[in-house]
Amino acid sequence: MPPASPPSWLRRRTVFGQVTSVGDGDNFRLYHTPGGRLAGWGWLPWKRVPVNKKELKDQTIHIRLAGIDAPELAHFGRPEQPFARDAHAWLTSYLLNRRVRAYVYRQDQYSRVVASVYVRRAFDLPPFRRRDVSYEMLKRGLATVYEAKAGSEFGGPDKEKKYRKIERWAKARAKGLWKDYGRTGSDWESPRECKTRMGLADDEKKLKL
16 A cells, blocks of 8 residues: 555545554554454465565555654654653554554545554453553553644544543653653643644644645
């Protein structure tokens, strides 16, 4: 599949597949495996997920987690944001090589598919419970609720309310990136404020034109 996801993907309500790589703390690439293991993926010789970049080229969907804004790693000469490595490391350990289901909403200005993403993990408590990945990141203070004036997507007002509630919970407990929030003398800023300061927000506006 080309980097710019074709309209056919956007017409799907859900996409099931295996995570092949993680970009920053709020996006990753997914290899579509319709039907999952019941359809032979992972155990039939002709239904395997590629393992190297050459085989994966143009065969993955670029997913952007809906409803959250995570700190970004260093890109294009810009320094990484505080807690960017923590967010990336956690999302990588939580999703890489795992099967997830993405509920597709739309395509963003970077040609990524914005989606709510769910995963089941054997070692979570309780095990195999369906987990909302955006919610789990907010709970750990590894992302904030998405606050851009345009382009926000939560999957409905109830989900947005749920995200804002768990963000307040993480903030009150100084989880993750909220560690120095409100502390006297702190230069704390949100991922969105950091993007604005470094000019990334302006870049996003230009891409929308």
